[in-house]
Amino acid sequence: MNIKRGHTVKILAGKDRNKTGKVLSVNAKTGRVVVEGINIVTRHERSKKAGTKGQIIQLPGPMHLAKVQLLCPHCGKPTRIGLVCKHCGKEIK
Ligand SMILES: [Zn+2]
8 A cells, every 4th residue: 555645646537537636544445545625425414403404515435546646745746656756756755
C-alpha cells in the first residue's frame, strides 16, 4: 500500500475522472480509498425523533485504488507509485 492518507491523487475513471483530491482514508483490506470531494454519495438520514426532519448528507464514497493515480506533492505530476518522483526526483512520503 503506497497511497496514504494526505496524498493527492488524480481520478482515472468514473464520473469524477480527471479531478484531483486529497486522500482522506485508505482501506488496505478492501483496496479502497476515500478521496475528498470525489465520488460523492448522498445519504438520506431518517429522523430519529418524531417531529424532526431527516437530513441529506453528502459524503465522499470509497473507490478502488486502481482508479486513482498518485500525484507528486512537489511538482503535481502523476507519478508511478514509488518512493521517488520520476519528474522532479524528490522523495514522496
Ligand atoms: Zn515530482
